[in-house]
Amino acid sequence: MSEFLVIPRHDHDSLVSNAYQARGYTAEEAAEGAKLAAEAARHGIRTHHALKALHLDHLFGSATGGCVPGAEIEVLPSRFPASERWNANKKLGQSVAYRAIDRAIELADQFGIAQIAVDNAFHYLWGGGYVMEAAERGYYAYTNCTAALAEVVPFGGRFPTLGTNPHSWGIPSTAANGFPIVMDWATSTVAMGRVQTLKREGKSLPPGAAVDANGQPTTDPDQVAALLPFGGHKGYGMCLLNEIFGGLIGGSRPTIRGRQPTAPGEKNTPVFYFQVIHPDAISGGNFACGRNQIENLKAVLDDILGHGNQGAMLPGQIEASARKRSDEAGGLLFTEAEIAEFNAINAELGLPAWDVAKLVRA
Numbered sequence: 001m002s003e004f005l006v007i008p009r010h011d012h013d014s015l016v017s018n019a020y021q022a023r024g025y026t027a028e029e030a031a032e033g034a035k036l037a038a039e040a041a042r043h044g045i046r047t048h049h050a051l052k053a054l055h056l057d058h059l060f061g062s063a064t065g066g067c068v069p070g071a072e073i074e075v076l077p078s079r080f081p082a083s084e085r086w087n088a089n090k091k092l093g094q095s096v097a098y099r100a101i102d103r104a105i106e107l108a109d110q111f112g113i114a115q116i117a118v119d120n121a122f123h124y125l126w127g128g129g130y131v132m133e134a135a136e137r138g139y140y141a142y143t144n145c146t147a148a149l150a151e152v153v154p155f156g157g158r159f160p161t162l163g164t165n166p167h168s169w170g171i172p173s174t175a176a177n178g179f180p181i182v183m184d185w186a187t188s189t190v191a192m193g194r195v196q197t198l199k200r201e202g203k204s205l206p207p208g209a210a211v212d213a214n215g216q217p218t219t220d221p222d223q224v225a226a227l228l229p230f231g232g233h234k235g236y237g238m239c240l241l242n243e244i245f246g247g248l249i250g251g252s253r254p255t256i257r258g259r260q261p262t263a264p265g266e267k268n269t270p271v272f273y274f275q276v277i278h279p280d281a282i283s284g285g286n287f288a289c290g291r292n293q294i295e296n297l298k299a300v301l302d303d304i305l306g307h308g309n310q311g312a313m314l315p316g317q318i319e320a321s322a323r324k325r326s327d328e329a330g331g332l333l334f335t336e337a338e339i340a341e342f343n344a345i346n347a348e349l350g351l352p353a354w355d356v357a358k359l360v361r362a
Helices: 009-022 027-042 050-060 093-111 127-136 192-201 233-249 293-304 317-329 336-348
Strands: 005-007 074-076 083-087 113-119 140-145 167-171 181-185 272-277 332-334
Touching: 005 009, 005 336, 009 027, 009 050, 009 336, 027 050, 027 093, 027 127, 027 317, 027 332, 050 192, 050 336, 083 093, 093 113, 093 127, 093 140, 093 272, 113 233, 127 140, 127 167, 127 181, 140 233, 167 233, 192 336, 317 332, 332 336
Parallel strands: 083 113
Antiparallel strands: 005 332, 074 083, 113 272, 140 167, 140 272, 167 181
């Protein structure tokens, strides 16, 4: 029997939107929060769907002042026409991120390349969702952010002073290989959302992913006090990059981010960085054998996956398969444990529970 049950997209979005609006968010913000959560679930991203989003908002967002419902973005003066600097004023991170991608695409259409630096933000959850949307619209896109908390121990260290700090790239490759290539990962061995997912499902972490309160390795999600960077010093370098970007944009000390109270004069908000490139802006225009740009990309990918490498995968392939499965099932796929948590939200809002006995399995 399948472990997944199907929730119609409308039912999911209605619940998530109602939950956000009950916390004071505008209808537009609530819809954007529901959209990102649904797209995460649709693509099999179990670490950053609605349960994570609403939990994050409860711990660090609207309930504590870390996120301000209805806040307006302030676009700061810039002498660079293809670059914008935004003060998010603690607006819902998903709303800020969708707007940043849209604006960067507008600028890339005009200048070939665009970047937007966002200060005073609230975590935007699944970065891959934003670059994937840009890639599906035909653009190369990249984003990084500083995480809500410092939960990662630096390579060779003992105390968590870094965020999980994800990087996300989106490549408009659908015409070449059938789906957008998306590289999206936390720079810790696992995301903290993965720890929460494994705890919910009663499963263990892989070895080498986390340490307990005494700094000792653990695979028990209940004992996790901090995470380790992936790939040793290499993952640490990528994790550090986000903190460097954050510090240059306006983010403050990682160890006080997301925590209350902050030191006098300090800031405790995450920082975002977005970049979008129009494909024409990087085309050399001289492809072998008369191929055009996308034909050349296909030739490159086919060569990489040829020579007996047919079992290898491209980044984004697992998500594309999850999306297909979800779409064919006619809704979003959740486990019974996840639906139990959704039903706790239904109860809080005075809404009827989702009846597991009546749900289709997929």
